[in-house]
């Protein structure tokens with residue numbers, strides 16, 4: 207293994223063994239080490255909050271480097287580059303995507319600009335990782351993904367949760383099927399974010415659903431696939447911003463419930479209920495954390511057995527960045543862990559939630 211010189215230890219090595227009971231249901235699961243993914247030179251579009259987290263964690267916990275950052279303002283890009291030790295700063299996004307030193311582009315701009323900036327990268331032939339939500343709606347998502355397909359260039363939504371070790375276990379348990387069918391799923395994401403200006407502005411794609419609700423909606427989709435029906439209600443403020451949403455989805459044999467709010471913190475838990483047990487992420491389900499398995503023996507007098515696997519690790523973005531590097535190394539244009547179809551279907555669900563709940567953006 208090649209270690210990043212700045213990395214005192216590899217957090218992935220802190221990942222504990224799966225407890226036997228969980229290993230039994232997740233047999234076949236693999237946990238690729240982000241530090242073993244091929245090296246990659248990233249360029250970042252947008253010098254904001256989440257770009258800072260990416261620029262800190264990806265070089266620290268993978269073999270990737272951040273070689274350039276671009277802002278609408280050269281001074282801001284230069285300050286960001288100085289702060290994060292990035293060698294190149296650009297005062298326009300266009301210059302960054304043309305830089306031959308950049309192997310892949312991370313789009314970290316506001317929600318409303320994801321489609322435009324993903325297309326900018328793709329049209330320059332650059333693989334692209336696009337912050338969530340991938341776009342503002344499924345029509346934009348289709349435009350971006352069609353372009354990726356036409357130009358045969360990699361594109362992926364930065365739904366980082368899907369690449370975490372706990373998500374690999376969940377997908378494997380579902381695929382193995384030893385807990386029976388899924389009958390119900392719930393996930394919630396409530397944060398106090400009223401002080402984040404862009405979230406309060408409809409013209410910047412604000413609101414709880416687009417920034418927070420996308421996580422539980424994507425979680426439901428990962429467990430249940432494409433729903434047959436979607437219903438939602440929203441609490442709207444006088445500007446038309448959804449402060450909170452309650453969502454139900456239905457498939458042929460399961461129900462899913464998702465909640466989000468931007469004016470109050472919730473447990474941010476998630477649970478998948480199978481016929482013979484349940485998987486639970488009790489806190490901050492979207493980041494590296496605890497995964498619990500509860501199993502129910504038929505006819506047993508008690509509540510069954512619970513085992514817990516603590517996959518709490520530093521960082522988190524290293525897993526999605528490593529996935530991009532691995533896929534590019536084999537010439538893939540998408541990841542099986544967050545496919546184009548997944549992204550498009552999630553955006554379709556988001557469209558339906560907004561239509562049902564009356565969340566309308568100023569340009570619609």
Ligand SMILES: NC(=O)c1ccc[n+]([C@@H]2O[C@H](COP(=O)([O-])OP(=O)(O)OC[C@H]3O[C@@H](n4cnc5c(N)ncnc54)[C@H](OP(=O)(O)O)[C@@H]3O)[C@@H](O)[C@H]2O)c1
Nearest residue numbers: 252253254255256257277278314315316317337338339417
């Ligand atoms: N994965 C996660 O955990 C996570 C967490 C938070 C947010 N996000 C997502 O990441 C994206 C960025 O969120 P953030 O919290 O980093 O936001 P932020 O701090 O406001 O940064 C957004 C960046 O967008 C750029 N931008 C371009 N045009 C803009 C405009 N007209 N108005 C405002 N900004 C503009 C700005 O970069 P320049 O001025 O430098 O050009 C700004 O720094 C969002 O899509 C959000 O949903 C993801």
